[in-house]
Amino acid sequence: MGGGCSRCCASCVSCCYGCRRHRSYTQKMTTKTAERVWFCVMAFTFLATLANMFLWVSSDNDADSVNAGFWKSTGVWFPFYFTFQIISYVTFAYVMLLMLFGFLHMALVERLQLHMIHKIGVVMSLVMTITLLVFVSIRLRHLWHFVPELLEYIGPFLQLVAVAFLTIMSWFVAGSLSTLQRRAGIPFRDASFWYFLVLIGLYITPIFIESPCIMTQHHEDNPPKPLLFAHRGAEEIAPENTNISFMIALDDYDAYGIKTDVRISFDGVPYVFHDEILTRTTNAIDTFPENYRQPADMFTMDELRELDAGSWFARKKPFLTAWFISDEEKEEFSQQGILTMVEMFELVLARKKSLLFDLRPPPSEHPYATSWLNTTIDVITTEIGLDPSEFTYWESPDGPHYVFFIQLYDNRTIQNVYNDIAFESVRSALENNVSTNVWTVNEAWLFQYYWCAGASSVTTSSIHTLSGNNSLVWQLTPTHYLIMWILFDIASFIWVIVVFVIQITKCRRQKQRLRRHVSDGSTYNYQFVAMSDKPADMYAS
Known part of the structure; x- marks a missing residue:
């Protein structure tokens, strides 16, 4: 029965790995050098696809900005980021399955012979993966900073999952090692050395893990939930920088404030708009051909004011949520126009909310090319009526624009930073009584990351999801984490030792049975036992 299952398993993995029936492998058990090289190439491809997939998973926070960047350079609105993610998932899953079948070959002591179709598939997967990684490194370098941030956030649990996986696999690993010793002559001690080396490495990994949610505070002293600035309003469920988008964010989701962009028109009126040209979010092509x-x-x-600034949202569907808007919402969106800065102030301050905006400079040939900053300040102080002490502004370190913060309902000293800032820097600023606003934070895990770090506020495009995120998913003190880590590792080590003792004992009993057959002169029985490990078609005649 066991031999039949073994032959059936060998036939299955041989068919999947080499696209051939098992009996074609029984002529020669030794793997060729070329096939060993191909297995190494496949292993390298597996690591590359794993890194590529983790990159696209971790950087999902900036998916929308990546798509917008492609639109700016190509003029085509398309879910490029989602496409790259699908490529990374498919290539990783494909190569992972091939690696699994390769390791099963080794466990069954079968000759490796990767089919030509799979060789082509591995090469194509490697080429696509390297192309994407190089492209990100050249054009989208900012995506890489999400990788260490996600590792910092989930690192403690990745270690526990990895230890649990190797612990569960110990029964199969020990069984395979005993099989290798019995059938291939590889000493059990030498083969098990590498398994225990990897396991011990995982045991001590927490020494090098730092996470913002491993804090000295107790649960009752957790940092308060960061306040939410709605980026261009509720831009993932309504057209950005419009009256309806601001109202949804402030009224329906109780945003702390609005984060947006202000420009100055040809006749010197500050207005609310982000892009340098009008074509992405308006019908300028039809209105001004x-x-x-x-x-x-x-x-x-x-x-x-002649432009329609809302219909594009239902037509281009820049976010997944845009696929589910109703006909009434489409009609309402089509009535949205471009707001002046004064209109935006009236809407926000009437609700006693805060305002954070980037004032962007006009082109050099613009009539207000030298006075755009002073003109905007004059509008704030004269038309809106704010005292200079009620707002602050500073030149942005990453561009030629200025950042304005309306302090009418907030007396903090605030720093506005991108989401690549280290959590240690956020905590250091907090200790110096400087509040940190992190932009743009859309994914729940990144929001939790900066919540643990102590950020006082975040700017988000996902106000509709983060507004309901009211508690930390996890938080541990260093002492609690140390206890959990040590107890988990001790339990794992005891389990692995017991499993290996059982497997070693089982292997020795098999050897003793064979020796007794030989010493009793049972030649026929010995031959039968020895041949039972071989495929049936090797001795059937």
Whole structure:
């Protein structure tokens, strides 16, 4: 029965790995050098696809900005990021299955012979993976910083999962090692050395793990939930920088404030808009077919008011949520226009909310090219009526624009930083009574990361999801984590030792039975036992 199962398993893995029936392998048990090289190439491809997949999973926070960047360079609105993710998932799953079948070959002491179709597939997977990694390293370098952040956040649990996996696999590993010793002559001690080396390495990994959610505070002293600035309003469920988007964020999801962008029109009116040109979020191509390509700031405010700034959301579907909007919402979105800065202030301050915005400079040929900053400040102080002490502004370190923070309902000293800031820097700023606003934070895990770090506020495009995130998913003191780590490792080690003792004892009993057959002169029985490990078609005649 056992031999039949073994032959059936060998036939299955041989068919999947080499696309041939098992009996074609029984002529020669030794793997060729070329096939060993191909297995090494496949192993390298597996590691590359794993790294590539983890990159695209961890950087999902900036998926929308990546798509917007492609639109800016190509003029095509397409889910590029999602496409890259699918490629990474498919290549990883394919190579992982081949690796699994390769290791099963080794466990069954079968000759490796990867089919030509799979060789082509491995090469194509490697080429696509390296191409994506190189492309990210050249054009999207900012995505890499999410990898260490995600590892820092889930590192303690990755270690526990890895230890648990190797612990569970110990029964199969020990059984395979005894099989290798019995059938291939590889000493059990030598083969088990590498398994225990990897296991011990995982045991001591927490020494090098730092996570923002491993804190000295107790649960009752957790940092407060970061306040939420809605990025361009509720931009994932309504057209950005419009009246309806701001109202949804402030009224429906109780955003602490709005984070947006302000420009200055050709006739000197500050207005709410992000892009340098109008074509992504308006119908400028239809309204101004002769000059829609010129910078947005080169239009007067009256011309800007002619534009439809909301219909594009239902038509282009920039977010997954846009596929589920109702006909009533489509009608409401189509009535949205471009707001002036004064209109935005009235909407936000009437609700006693805060405001954070980037004031972007106009082109050099613009009538207000040298006075855009002072003109905007004059509008804030005269038309809106704010005292200079009620707002602050500073030149952005990453661009030619200025950042304005309305302090009407907030007396903090605030620093506005990108989401690549280390959690130690956030804590250091907090100790110096400087509040940190991190932009842009859309994924729940990244929000939890900066919550643990002590960020006072975050700017998010996902106000509709993060507003309901009201508690830390996990938080441990260093002492609790140390106890959990040590107890888990001790339990794992005891389990593995017991499993290996059982398997070693089982292997020795098999040897003793064979020796008794020989010493009793039972030649026929010995031959039968010895031949039972071989495939049936080797001795059937």
